[in-house]
Amino acid sequence: MPITESSAGSSAEAAPHAIVEQDGHKLIVTMNRPERRNALSSEMLRIMEDAWDRVNSDPEIRVCILTGAGGYFCAGMDLKAADEKPPSESFDEGFDPTVLKGLLKGFRLTKPLIAAVEGPAIAGGTEILQGTDIRVAGESAKFGVAEARWSLYPMGGSAVRLPRQIPYTVAAELLLTGRTLKAPEAKELGLIGHVVPDGTALEKAHELADMIAANGPLAVQAILRTMRESEGKHEDECWADDAKVGAAVFASEDAKEGPKAFLEKRKPEFNGR
Numbered sequence: 001m002p003i004t005e006s007s008a009g010s011s012a013e014a015a016p017h018a019i020v021e022q023d024g025h026k027l028i029v030t031m032n033r034p035e036r037r038n039a040l041s042s043e044m045l046r047i048m049e050d051a052w053d054r055v056n057s058d059p060e061i062r063v064c065i066l067t068g069a070g071g072y073f074c075a076g077m078d079l080k081a082a083d084e085k086p087p088s089e090s091f092d093e094g095f096d097p098t099v100l101k102g103l104l105k106g107f108r109l110t111k112p113l114i115a116a117v118e119g120p121a122i123a124g125g126t127e128i129l130q131g132t133d134i135r136v137a138g139e140s141a142k143f144g145v146a147e148a149r150w151s152l153y154p155m156g157g158s159a160v161r162l163p164r165q166i167p168y169t170v171a172a173e174l175l176l177t178g179r180t181l182k183a184p185e186a187k188e189l190g191l192i193g194h195v196v197p198d199g200t201a202l203e204k205a206h207e208l209a210d211m212i213a214a215n216g217p218l219a220v221q222a223i224l225r226t227m228r229e230s231e232g233k234h235e236d237e238c239w240a241d242d243a244k245v246g247a248a249v250f251a252s253e254d255a256k257e258g259p260k261a262f263l264e265k266r267k268p269e270f271n272g273r
């Protein structure tokens with residue numbers, strides 16, 4: 001059973017806007033404002049920032065899952081709060097919008113992040129999705145980058161990221177029309193990797209997370225690092241770093257334990273050294 005630990009920034013009575021739980025080597029982050037379809041709040045983003053720091057700094061955590069409460073992923077910016085206080089006012093207060101750490105813009109985890117999506121993942125919801133590595137969704141899940149519909153800009157990074165993750169013409173259509181797409185179409189485009197029956201996305205995410213957590217953590221993190229750092233480069237520019245990162249993994253204790261476990265016909269026990 002996961003242990004619930006984080007309710008940073010919330011009063012004793014109010015439910016925290018995001019819940020952080022550790023389950024063995026997995027950290028599970030649940031956006032938790034179901035009455036607003038898990039729309040983003042400053043409190044939610046603060047809790048998520050702390051969770052991301054924890055994932056990167058705690059060697060016990062090998063993989064992270066991001067999901068939403070109540071059968072919803074995230075409906076993006078809180079439009080009700082934005083009506084009370086326009087976002088532009090925050091930008092005027094010295095806020096640096098080039099790094100939106102909570103939304104994984106300008107900041108990435110060093111461990112794999114799996115999104116488990118049910119229901120709407122709209123605007124900010126699809127923006128944060130693009131900062132995740134593996135994506136699973138219930139068949140009725142809905143995706144879209146709706147900002148232009150409200151004359152807002154996809155400040156979560158989609159104008160840069162989406163055309164790199166799905167075909168250009170589809171990215172342009174989604175960004176410029178704000179239309180939504182259902183999970184099967186999102187899978188066909190490669191925006192998500194799995195469509196599962198409604199209500200089972202988290203279960204599938206755990207299944208994948210368990211597979212990752214059982215692997216050598218140094219190997220997993222090194223692979224992720226090379227995938228990230230080689231993005232957009234000619235492959236010949238990548239081999240030197242690829243070899244350096246790979247050699248460090250080969251030199252580890254875990255790289256001895258893996259083949260030894262194979263020979264001894266047992267499960268390997270990796271310690272991250």
Ligand SMILES: C[C@H](/C=C/C(=O)SCCNC(=O)CCNC(=O)[C@H](O)C(C)(C)COP(=O)(O)OP(=O)(O)OC[C@H]1O[C@@H](n2cnc3c(N)ncnc32)[C@H](O)[C@@H]1OP(=O)(O)O)[C@H]1CC[C@H]2[C@@H]3CCC4=CC(=O)CC[C@]4(C)[C@H]3CC[C@]12C
Nearest residue numbers: 036037039075076077078079080087090120123124146155
């Ligand atoms: C730019 C970055 C992102 C921007 C955006 O995300 S724009 C928001 C776009 N969102 C949408 O268009 C979704 C709107 N909702 C819907 O379409 C539907 O509700 C739904 C499809 C999600 C669900 O449909 P449904 O039929 O199931 O349910 P409903 O009946 O419609 O809804 C139920 C209930 O939920 C309420 N609800 C739904 N969505 C929202 C919502 N988005 N906000 C509030 N409430 C919602 C609905 O009203 C119903 O309630 P009821 O009472 O029953 O009527 C931004 C991303 C992060 C921002 C930065 C964060 C940090 C910052 C802090 C600041 O203080 C401001 C500046 C900033 C830096 C900020 C800047 C902008 C971002 C980067």
